[in-house]
Amino acid sequence: MKNNCIVSYIFLGVIILLLSACNAIKHVNEGEHLLKKNTIKVNDKKNIDDEVNTYLMQRPNSLVLGIPVSLNFYNLGSKNFLHPYEIWRDSFPKRHRSFSKAFSEKQSRGYRNFKNSINEWFFRSGEAPVVLDTLKTVETAKNLRDYFQSEGYFRATVDYKETFKSKKRVTVEYNVNTGKAYKIDSISKNIRTPILDSIYEKNSNASLIKKGNQFRFKDFENEADRLTSIYRNTGIYHFNRNTIHFDADSSLVPFKANIHLNINNRLIEENDSIYSTPFRVQKISKIDVYTDYSFSRKNDPYNATDTYNKYTFHAHDEIKYNSKLLTNSIFIYPDSIYKDEDRDLTRKNLRGLKNFRLVDIKYTELNQDSLAAQIFLTPYKKYSFAVNTELSHSNIKQMGVSGKVSIMNRNIFRGAEILNFSLQGSFFNSTDVADQDKNIFFNAWEFGGDVSLEIPRILFPINTTKIIPKNMAPKTNFTLGTSFQKNIGLDKQLFTGIIGYNWQSSKKIRHRFELINAQFIKNLNPESYFEIYTSEYNDLIDVSESMSETITIPPEMYDDNGNLIPLDFIDYMLDPSNNFESSHPNEYGDTQNIDSKYNIITENVLVPAITYEFTYNNREDYKDTDFSFFRVRLASAGALTTQFAKETPESSNKELFGIPIAQYLKGDFEYKKFWGMGDENTLAYRAFLGVAVPYGNSSTIPFNRSYFIGGANDLRAWKIYDLGPGSTENDLEYNVGTLKFLTSLEYRFNILNSFKGAIFADAGNIWDITNSELIEEEGKFTGISSLTDIALGTGFGVRYDFNFLVVRLDLGFKTYEPYLAKGKKWFTNYNFNHSVFNFGINYPF
Template sequence: MKKISTKITAFIVIAILICACDAVKRVPDGKLLLTKNEIEANGKSIKEETIFNQLYQKPNSTLLGYRLRLNLYNLANLNPDSTYQAKFANNPEKYKRQSKWLSEKQVNRLGKSFLYYGIHNFLKKTGEPPVIIDKERADKSVLRLKYYYFNNGYFNVNANYNIDTLSLKKAKIKYAITPGNAFFLDTLKTTILTPALDSLYQTNKSNTFLKSGNQYKTEDFENEKNRITTHFRNNGAYYFQSNYVTFDIDTIKKVNQANINLVINNYSYQDQDSSKTVPFKIYKISDVNIYTDYSSENNNRTITDSTTYKNFNLYSHQKLKYKPRAITNAIFITKGGLYADYKTVLTTRYLNNLKVFNYPSIQYEVDKRDSTAQSLIAKVYLTPRKKYSFGTTLDVTHSNIQDFGIGLSVSETIRNVFNGAETLEIAARGNIGSSQDLANPNNNFFNVSEYGLDLKLNIPRIFIPFSTEKIIPKSMIPSTLITVGFAKQRNLGLDKENFTGALSYNWTPKRNHTARFDLFNTQFVRNLNPNNYFFVYNSSYRALNAIGKQYNTNPNYYNNDIDRDLVIERGTTGFTRDVLSGNASFLKPLESADIESVKSIEERRLRLTENDFILATSFTFSKTTKKDLLDNDFYLFRTKIESAGTLLSAFAKTTNQKENVTGNYEIFNLEYSEYLKTEFEYIKHWDLSKEKIFAFRSFFGIAVPFGNSNYIPFSRSYFSGGSNDNRAWQPYSLGPGSSGAVDDFNEANMKIAISGEFRFKILGNLKGALFADAGNIWNVLDNVVDEKSTFTSFSDLKDIALGTGFGLRYDLSFFVIRFDLGFKTYNPANETRKRWFQEYNFGNSVLNFGINYPF
């Protein structure tokens, strides 16, 4: 029966595809379906996407060469209402019978159901109507092609087209272009009537886009207009606009060459009924007035409080609530300085970044006190936000640990808390979740819980006892972030209490560059139930228990004489102690390999159950060329270096602190972590046009313990696998190296990851992707000695795992829902001869769910 149903389903699918493949089904008689555009220039085929974008008509879109959307449209009934009514018009008795069985109202409503109407409406909206060749649009395409070549210096271009019929109701259009010879720039002259502007132009003319010998391009002329306008307006020319820049192009008596004369006329303005022309003036700022509590309601009220601070005038309708420095630090418009557009933009950005005002308004007016009329008064209008604001957030989450989680957070934001434009945020959060990977003896759905409290204080400047203006000027919009947090996890592994604190400095060295320096970032992790270790990490227990059955003779260590399973905690602790000390009797002599295994299990237990104290200093830098959310052709580079424990060790040595029995220093009776960690990440996106994008990511990270540590804390280590990593493996289930992920949560202190993804449009907001993820984790320069898990030379790169697959994504504008199916293509955990494609099947595949793109 199962085979028959499968055949029937396959037959139906094939029948639908055959019916839909009639691409000209909706093409009227006498019309032609556009199947292809061809463009030739001087008899040579053109493939450039920018030239094809000039055409008004393009063939129906395809998916891997198949016109999916056109065929979906052809499947639709374009008039489902008429078809439904016609069914009863030809058979009135049928309508009567259905009306008795249902009702007249229900029968009429049935015509609007998904079966009769909705499915066809969906096919019409999702599908794409056939592109019918339109000669009028083809003529417009020829005109646009001429414009394109003209704008690139081909002044004598000719173009035409020909419609080539291929088969019944199908044709392609061939566009033939004869560009002629390109024109090049010859002599360049300037005619600038205002002497002050002429002097300004001369100071920056080396950056011109127009250079003798270059091919004529309209784009270069537009760029030159914008360059000149920006330069003038940043140097006092307040009334200058780009339309004052014109070009005289002379090609008379020239062979494929053009002389260029750049013309800038004087300023013209309307004075009553007449037009007047005067030279442009260079304006300076005579006053900077800041209105700190402006609103439309109090605009006409009297100013009651004012002060002057470093040539800035601050006004308030009520008592001034801000320290003058907090606001003037954000103002780059200075008294006595030239008017400059960039200062206005920078001031707006900085003020907006304070997060205590609504979007600011900056206006200029001519100072009537200046008889030369060459001074401007800058007026900065600031509208304060509410001092207190309360917020709540409800989240549904999915992570590497939780299969499902519900989180609630409440926060209170206090603005201008110390009258210096500081922002204090107090937030409380709680989360309950479900995880199949964790111990759950009571079989409760919600077996994970967490709650916490966080305080964040943002200071809009570098908070430090000495001045940093020369190193980090205020134009870099510096800020200081002080955070303190507490979180408590229950039923999550060993259960933890997590105390955190940080002092961070942030600034933007250049546009699209960010820098962050954590003077200190401290974390204290306290395990509440370390005795749960072997309940949580079952793989460690199974390995130890298997060895125990071979050697253990102590009846107090196992549950019964038949199973002889080690009892947690009494048996696991006692047997481990006996093996490592060697002071016990065993069923047979201990083998060195088993002793090393027990030692390795115990070292991992100690590492994951002992409390951690981390005091780190780090620097993070990132650079991107991404302009906005719609930019699909950019790169992102990020690097981070972190040092932990170095200051504590230096203090301990300087003050002659005593080492403990293990030879390490302690703070608060706890060994602190000491390591050096660095990371590099590079992401690049290429826009291949037609909503096709290729995305690439590479990552390298390594953390090396030294001094007070011989391993990296679990919270600072790396793992591999998951929806944002190697998608052919579950989180924590890949590596280290070729070890085969023998532990429950596999982590290490070095990671390499490389991913490539080809993204394309399928239907409407439904997107597809083909991806390949490579990478792994290894232990290096720590206390792990297992050869399969460690990285000792470049030959260990053969342990890089490869996963490939495909995915579906639905774009909801504000976020993307993502499903990726990954297949293990190369698995280093297998034998050398069985690593490629041995698990390339659905049974060993991994389905990942994610929000937004992985990179």
């Protein structure tokens, strides 16, 4: 706790330093004014449209919580250091003599150069004061006028006012008078090519230009894009957007515009002359695929040839790909009309095979009505060897260094399959043993290996083409793996086998179905249970002390040091011949509960699951800051496997090869929403709901498939496993449940270049919904009233963006603690002594 407090104060000190105020006009010269604020008023009302703000040519210095942090950082620098050493020496002779007298000339120069480097870093990393430039004010007014005119306000006017404040500061106000908007009165067209006119008429109902709509330039641009897309996907290969022209006449009726659409014929330049000809629908009559193209051998002959369904495949020496299977990723079809969509889909799917580093598609005109398509593929090397090391972090592995060696074999069965074999190992700091040996930073390790095969098609006994067509880029994945974990809980060995399918039904929607996701979990060190779960051991000691008041406990229940031997004592307490169930019912019941927990956590288990995952993500690209994400994952474990298993006489549970089979249903639902707020500021929201229900062969959920809460990516004011279930307050090291709710709201903002900041609030908890006798009533979910058990944590954080990853430091404070007495739940431990410091890699969600 003491170390955590020290880290917390250091963390807070860094925040205060970054936000500390400085003289904002330190580097503003005489006659200059620091721009403090821009205001845009539209028809005497303050503008609330973010798009309008994008036309400002000059903006004030960026703010963090109302403080110009970047400017303050810049102002930490001194321009006296911007000159060469000799100028500095002559400008400050007394300072120079003092340094030279105390040190040598060389040391004086070195000291000054060192301070100069720091000074330059302040200027380079900070943000220079934004000084008013009236020319940019004038340019902004022009931009605003042009924008509103493009929105149909042809008579819009913009005035501006620069108000000079005291202490070299200025504000600028722009006043926009839009006037009345022009609307579309009539629409006419002149499409010279008959086939284009026919296609236009078939698609005219979806036109973005309609009578009565407000005149907006962007609508005409979008309509031109729409028509271009339609034509280029209905066989008009030579069509281009520049062929479309819109003319507007607004002189006839006040505030009305008549629109005329012109689409000319195709222009052809030939023999120093240009002539026009009607556009024609063109078909693909020939398709050639070059499977080993390279620029260095582009002029070498292609000696190997193969054909399949009118596709011709070429290679310099040998065609190494199965022609039939490769066509599964080609969507340009023989005798079909030309389509941009087919070309783009072909390029996307061929790249998705991860066998080709270059995919290039070209078309050649054979005659007026037909085209030849040429697909050039440059393959990667068949074998690749990779060694990766990384800094890792998770809820259980607080800090780790890992390494991975992998060998990839591409096109192993000539169908663009990928076989991957990897070995990985890591050393890390585990929360399980973090308090056992504080002198060892990396107190745990993990080693494992796996082999996987990715096949770019669906391998299933039933034909799935109608349900999952090839344009959804389906893939089949086989994985076999094992890993050993040391000093994580009871130490584990895991064997995993997966047969999975994934496909993308649209740009925004992905699916994954795992026919088999089987995992065998073997505890390698069950005898360490009471060393790790010390609270359980302490409960046993309490039982023994209570028993010793009335009976004499046999000495063999203790080791040579006088410590209670847990398992021997449990057997002694539960031995029917001792009749403790009737003579000491409370102690017997407590021991029985401890024994049940021990058996649940130390039991080896087979988890054969069938899973389905649906993901919706409408993010356009990595620059998109306004998007939504939704994921649902459903799992059914043991439903089929138990049909082939036999019951054991001892427990009436079904086992396979002597291993109990876990049987449960589980559903995870997650929603995220992000709002971009300009200047690299983002508001992020997350909600998660998880439910797991055991049935049949199981009365509980396997420990590693249960829900927990807390940690750097979860409820950040509590350490992992520290909270729950419900309002129970116990000393268990690992608290888990079968129901979980979590929600987070986080405001992310830019502080200084790559330094980012955040303010967050996390709320959630776990509960038990199995009515287990091992869980106290306070830990069970009983309905709406249980929602008062939701814990709340708030805090702030600093992040550094390395572009390829984000290092995150978050400080969480316990704001509402449901397990405390009434009247003490709010802000009782809202202080640095009880705060939780989180180190994370990348954003929490």
